Amino acid sequence: MIEVRGVTHGYAEHDVLRSVSATLTERRIAVIGANGSGKSTFARLFNGLVVPREGEVLVHGLSTRSHAAAVRRSVGFVFTDPDAQIVMPTVAEDIAFGLRRRGLPPDEVRRRVFAAMSTVGLEIFADHSSHLLSSGQKQLLALCSVLVTEPRVLVCDEPTTLLDLRGTRRVLEILQALPQQVVLVTHDLDSVADYDRVLVFDEGMLVADGPPAAAVDHYRALIG
Amino acid sequence: MNTYLPGRSWLHLLPASVKLAGLAAAMVALLLVDSPTGIAAAVGVTVLLYLTVGLARALPEQVWSLRWLVAALVVLQALTAGWAVAVVVTGRVVVAVVLAGLVTLTTRVVDLLDVFERVLRPLRPVGVDSERVALVLALAIRAVPVVAGLAAEVRDAQQARGLRGSVRAYAVPLVVRTLRHADALGEALIARGLDDSPPLRP
Numbered sequence: 001m002i003e004v005r006g007v008t009h010g011y012a013e014h015d016v017l018r019s020v021s022a023t024l025t026e027r028r029i030a031v032i033g034a035n036g037s038g039k040s041t042f043a044r045l046f047n048g049l050v051v052p053r054e055g056e057v058l059v060h061g062l063s064t065r066s067h068a069a070a071v072r073r074s075v076g077f078v079f080t081d082p083d084a085q086i087v088m089p090t091v092a093e094d095i096a097f098g099l100r101r102r103g104l105p106p107d108e109v110r111r112r113v114f115a116a117m118s119t120v121g122l123e124i125f126a127d128h129s130s131h132l133l134s135s136g137q138k139q140l141l142a143l144c145s146v147l148v149t150e151p152r153v154l155v156c157d158e159p160t161t162l163l164d165l166r167g168t169r170r171v172l173e174i175l176q177a178l179p180q181q182v183v184l185v186t187h188d189l190d191s192v193a194d195y196d197r198v199l200v201f202d203e204g205m206l207v208a209d210g211p212p213a214a215a216v217d218h219y220r221a222l223i224g
Numbered sequence: 225m226n227t228y229l230p231g232r233s234w235l236h237l238l239p240a241s242v243k244l245a246g247l248a249a250a251m252v253a254l255l256l257v258d259s260p261t262g263i264a265a266a267v268g269v270t271v272l273l274y275l276t277v278g279l280a281r282a283l284p285e286q287v288w289s290l291r292w293l294v295a296a297l298v299v300l301q302a303l304t305a306g307w308a309v310a311v312v313v314t315g316r317v318v319v320a321v322v323l324a325g326l327v328t329l330t331t332r333v334v335d336l337l338d339v340f341e342r343v344l345r346p347l348r349p350v351g352v353d354s355e356r357v358a359l360v361l362a363l364a365i366r367a368v369p370v371v372a373g374l375a376a377e378v379r380d381a382q383q384a385r386g387l388r389g390s391v392r393a394y395a396v397p398l399v400v401r402t403l404r405h406a407d408a409l410g411e412a413l414i415a416r417g418l419d420d421s422p423p424l425r426p
Contacts, residue, residue, distance in 0.1 A: 049415055069417070077415035083373075084408035085416070087359075087366055089227050093334045097362070098416050100355070127230040131369040145416065 001025050002046055002153065002183075007055035009041060016041045017052070018204040024183065026196035028176070030212070031185045032219055033201030042201065043155050043185045047075035059153065076151035076180075080158040082138035083131075085145065091133070092117070092126040095145050102149075116148035120174055136167025143174065155183045160191070189216050229329050233277035240335035241342070243327050250323055254316045260308055263315030270319050270326075279329055286325045290318055337362055359418060363409070374401045 002024040009017045016038045033039040044050040045057045048068035057064045059071045079085055088094035095113045104112070117123040120140045125133065130141060139159055146154065156175065160168040172191050175182050184192070192198050198215035200208035200222070208218035230236075235243065257263055274283045294314055301310035328336075337358040344354035378398045387393040 047415055049411060072415065072417045077412075079408065079412055079415070081408060083370060084405060085412040087362055087409075087413070087418075089333050089365060093332055096334060098418070100418070127228065129227045129369075131366075131373070149417070 001060060002181075003056075003058040004042075004045060005056045005058070007045060007052040007057065009045075009050060009052045009054070016204050017045075020055075020204075020206050022199065022206060022209065024181075024197075027181055028195040028197070029181070029183045030192035030195040030198045031183065031201065032187070032189065032192065032198060032215070034223065037201040038204040039185050039199075039201045040157050042199075043077075043157050043183060046153065046155050046183065047072045047077050049077065073149070074152045076146035076149060076154045078139075078143050078146055078154065078156040078159045080161050082135065082142040082162075085142040086130045086138060089129060089131070090126070091122055091128050091130050091141055094130050094141060095148050098145050098149050112148050112150075116144045119147060120144045121170075134167070136163050136170060139163055139167065139171055140174070143171065147178075151180060153181045153183065154178060155185075157185045158187065159184075160186065160188060189219070192216065227329075228332050229279065229282070231278060231330065233279075233330065235273070235277045235326070235330045238330075240331045241339045243331055244336070244339055247323060247327050251320055254320055257316065258312060260311045260315070263312055263319070266319045267315065270322055273323075273326060277326070277330060279326065282325075282329060283322070286322045287318065290321060294318060333362060333365060359413075370405060371398075371402055374398060374405065377401075 002022075004020055004022045004024075007017055007020045008015060016036075018038075020038075020042065031039045031042060041050055045052060045064065046059060048057075048064035048071050051065050051068075059075055062071050062074075064071050086094050088097050092113055095116055096109050099109050099112065114123065114126075117126060120143055122137070122140055122144055125137065125141075130138070133141060139162070143156075143159070154175070159175075160171050163171065168188070168191075175184060176194065184195070186192065192212050192215075195212055198208075198210065198212045199206055200215050200219045202222055207222065208215050254266060257266055271280075271283065274280050294317075297314045297317060298310050301313050305313075340361060341354045341358045344352055344357055348354060375398055378394060378401065381397070382388060382390065382393050385393070
């Protein structure tokens with residue numbers, strides 16, 4: 001469960017989030033809104049990448065302000081640009097890299113890496129050069145590198161923006177099949193139809209919160 | 225920096241620590257070689273090593289990538305110290321780089337980093353964070369294709385706008401994009417729990 005309590009946050013004199021409160025318990029949650037509406041900053045609250053100037057964020061009862069490392073172990077984050085997330089030269093090495101500081105035995109690391117690769121269908125690329133993958137495969141690798149750490153919550157900030165239709169479908173299918181709680185920030189309104197709850201942001205405020213159809217209608221009306 | 229090529233050769237199966245120790249010993253031995261005949265022998269051994277691990281096809285590419293360095297070294301050394309010295313010095317450099325290439329072709333980067341971590345661990349009491357050093361090495365290796373890709377994109381954009389030849393139109397966006405990439409990479413590393421520094425603040 002993620003609790004956002006009275007969060008206000010900004011850069012310089014501009015507030016990008018204003019008095020936002022929400023309790024997120026559903027399995028599939030989408031966040032939509034125009035560019036600059038604050039939705040990405042909202043998502044970054046959940047694993048302590050952004051610590052709010054005012055208010056508090058609790059993930060499974062732990063404050064992101066005082067327990068950032070513990071929170072990050074339970075909240076995985078997938079960014080828009082997979083190139084910024086890939087560290088190691090080959091696919092399997094990059095997936096294993098996230099486990100380096102966990103002190104796991106090599107056999108356990110290998111088991112987890114293979115299981116994560118199987119989840120997204122990357123096992124045939126295990127020894128491939130990570131920077132030579134297609135954009136879609138790179139995003140799957142980024143997703144896989146997060147999943148291997150077995151987070152309880154997965155936050156994805158526009159993970160399909162740079163992908164073609166096939167890549168987009170693949171990523172969305174994988175997200176839908178995951179057992180974890182998923183928070184998806186997206187501009188793709190069709191992709192949120194099956195979600196349990198959709199939050200709409202506008203100018204830093206949470207302006208609508210509810211089932212997909214009603215929330216998307218609200219967003220469309222907002223844009224005009 | 226070469227990318228690891230999977231295989232089952234005797235060199236692939238050797239522990240990374242043994243390969244790095246062997247490479248270090250080979251470097252010392254190369255420094256002791258001071259004749260063109262000795263360099264020829266070193267070249268022969270190197271070719272033999274590539275043949276025995278089934279990577280002979282990778283050898284020409286390794287040597288070709290050094291062509292400008294070789295040309296500069298040969299000319300400089302020949303003009304200042306004579307042909308024999310030019311052959312010895314250039315030969316040492318080529319053999320050293322090609323041998324190092326063989327190690328990276330047959331060893332996963334993760335295994336190399338593990339060795340660096342183990343070697344540096346005793347320095348922890350004097351403030352050396354071996355895991356952080358290994359992370360920096362991994363990022364440096366990863367940066368090569370990333371920055372090369374950014375440079376190619378900037379060059380294409382420069383040509384599309386008819387600014388071919390403008391150093392500023394090339395350098396400024398490349399530096400900006402590289403810094404943006406570094407920023408995003410830092411954020412991603414923190415998100416992956418690979419850095420225990422305090423959370424980002426505006």
